[in-house]
Amino acid sequence: MKAVKHYCADKWVLLYVKRWLDTGIVQQDGNYVDRVSGTPQGGVISPLLANMFLHVSFDKWMEIHHPRKPFERYADDIVVHCKTERQAIYLLKDISQRLSNCKLSVQQEKTKIVSLRGASEKKCKRSFDFLGFTIEPHWFRTKSGCQLMPRSVISTKSISSVLDKFKRVHKWRKSLAELAKELNPVIRGVINYYCKFWSYHTQDLWRQLNKRLTKWVQWEKGLYKLAAVRWLKKKYAERPNLFAYWKLVYP
Numbered sequence: 001m002k003a004v005k006h007y008c009a010d011k012w013v014l015l016y017v018k019r020w021l022d023t024g025i026v027q028q029d030g031n032y033v034d035r036v037s038g039t040p041q042g043g044v045i046s047p048l049l050a051n052m053f054l055h056v057s058f059d060k061w062m063e064i065h066h067p068r069k070p071f072e073r074y075a076d077d078i079v080v081h082c083k084t085e086r087q088a089i090y091l092l093k094d095i096s097q098r099l100s101n102c103k104l105s106v107q108q109e110k111t112k113i114v115s116l117r118g119a120s121e122k123k124c125k126r127s128f129d130f131l132g133f134t135i136e137p138h139w140f141r142t143k144s145g146c147q148l149m150p151r152s153v154i155s156t157k158s159i160s161s162v163l164d165k166f167k168r169v170h171k172w173r174k175s176l177a178e179l180a181k182e183l184n185p186v187i188r189g190v191i192n193y194y195c196k197f198w199s200y201h202t203q204d205l206w207r208q209l210n211k212r213l214t215k216w217v218q219w220e221k222g223l224y225k226l227a228a229v230r231w232l233k234k235k236y237a238e239r240p241n242l243f244a245y246w247k248l249v250y251p
Contacts, residue, residue, distance in 0.1 A: 003056045004049070020045060037103060051075065057102040058095075065098075066091065072130070079130055088113045116150045132158040132193070153201035154194045162190055163208055170215035176235060179216070180242045187244040199248050206249035213243075213251065 004017055020043065024034045039046035054076065062071060062080075069091060071080040080095070082088040092113060096106045115124040116137045127136035134155040139146050165186055172179060187209075194202055210232075217228035232251040240246055 003052050006056075007052065017045070017049070021049075047075065053102075057099070057104065061098055065094075074131055077130065079128070085113070085115065085124070117148055129155045129157065154205065158194070159205050159208075162186070162205060166209055166212055169209075169212045170219050172216065173220070176242070179213075184244045191244060191248070195248070203249050206245045209245065210249065210251050 001014070001018060001021070005014060008014065021039065022035075023040065024032050025040075026032055039049050054073065058078070059073065062069065069080055069082065071078060073079075080088075080091060082091055092106075092111070099106060112125050112128065114128045114135075115126060116135065127134055129135075132155055133152040135150055135152050137148050138151040140149050140151075166183065169179070169183070172182075174182070190202070190205070191199070214225065214228050214232060217223060217231050218225060221228065221231060223231060229251065235242065236246060236251050240250070
């Protein structure tokens with residue numbers, strides 16, 4: 001409430017926010033339980049309140065106490081960059097203490113120190129997932145030779161999530177144009193998000209979709225696999241922009 005009062009002076013807003021935070025929980029068995037901390041799970045204003053609290057308890061604290069440590073925070077997922085392993089160990093301990101002082105805790109299972117460059121004294125993880133991407137070290141060729149640098153690729157979990165949307169494509173009884181009309185919004189969304197800077201890392205995803213389209217042709221046209229591939233290539237030659245991803249990986 002102290003954070004809310006800092007950003008909002010309207011008494012009626014403060015009144016309802018306090019009531020929102022104080023409201024208890026009616027469980028499935030009908031019993032009422034008082035809530036002593038946190039925001040209502042699934043509440044419409046909960047993300048805003050949680051984000052405001054983390055802005056004060058973490059973002060501003062980092063600016064004051066660790067101004068040279070860049071970080072990204074999306075909701076309650078945070079990545080902090082350090083130059084050395086020793087620095088990372090110290091900072092993790094300091095952040096854990098800060099959050100503890102604010103009645104929060106670091107989730108031990110997900111929190112880890114990751115080494116993206118060079119060697120480390122302890123056996124550290126070499127990659128991590130953040131916002132649907134996997135950040136991992138990769139050798140890049142530069143003017144001064146090959147260097148190990150971080151790169152971002154679509155995560156395995158994200159690939160599975162996208163392919164799940166195309167799970168039963170081969171059983172859809174629609175024309176190819178109707179199929180494209182239904183799939184293209186999803187495909188464009190994936191391309192706009194994951195292929196903003198480079199698209200090579202999504203090629204396996206589009207090959208998987210091509211396989212499912214080939215299977216659709218086999219079911220719909222009653223063709224064997226090779227004939228189905230030829231039929232799909234013919235359609236690509238006629239309308240290369242029919243599916244949004246065909247500009248990245250053609251059939």
